[in-house]
Amino acid sequence: MHELSIAVSIVELAQEEAERLGGRVTAVHLRLGALCGVMKEALETSYEVACADTPLQGSRLVIEELPVFVYCPRCEDERPIDSVQSFRCPKCGTATPDVRQGKEVQLVAMEIEE
């Protein structure tokens, strides 16, 4: 359960950005790759805990889950896989370990109230 320490990092980072931009954070938008090893539900719970007694208390966490994209050497293209239990091109079935998207834990945007 490392979601709490990740939630604390998110709150710290959002707070730094908010101080730089000026204003109060009402929502934090995050992208989570399907392979990042962070659980959405656990992170949502941890976020509330991490926000307590900080200027971000009461803010919303909006999570966008990103599918895994692999590079298929046969199709010479990046494609989303159907399941993280099978790293194969969904079109031609070629097995490939070349992950192009899906490991992100990324703060993408914040909603700020003046």
Added chain:
Amino acid sequence: MSPEPRLVEVRKNILKQNDIVARELRAGFREVGTFVVSLVSSPGAGKTAFLERVLTALHPRYRVAALVGDLATENDAARLARSNAPVKQITTGTLCHLEATMVRSAMEGWGAEALDFLFIENVGNLVCPASYDLGESLRLVIISVTEGEDKPLKYPPIFNSADIAIVTKIDLAAAVEFDRAAVDANIQAVRPGMTIFHLSAKTGEGMREFIESLEARLAASRGVVVG
């Protein structure tokens, strides 16, 4: 009436701090020629027994050392110290994984800088360590035959993040009716092309092949062509 909140684009990686430290560690290790191998597995898979075998096989022909992460006890470090290689415990407290900064702090002032191999045994956990780069050259994921063949399908991120899979306790394979082809297929499903070693730290079966592959990787990392 309060104004509508404005949406500001940010784009920052949350684990960036860890990744920066890991990158610095990796560069530092490469500069002094240390090949760093990390080990991840679930608790009880046999990481420590395996590592004890590996250290004993390599020491003192090579300069080797090990860092061992554990929540509370120092039992693993005491076991590994029997190999006579330098071993240091990182007690993580309540943290379920190692982070790059812990590796950096452990290395500082340890006097184990000029190494051929550094092994980093992570906390027994197949979830959280997947997210943290430790600056290693090679990540081993270890699974024992008693855990069931579907482990890779249950924990795709950690298997996908590893470079080599080690299937341990093969001396018990018959007793637990272990299906070797099934586990291999499941590993390949979540990490196509991954090298797999089947071995027993208890009997030593399969250990030599693994040790030889480590030696070859060390040589390759230093640009030496092995005959």
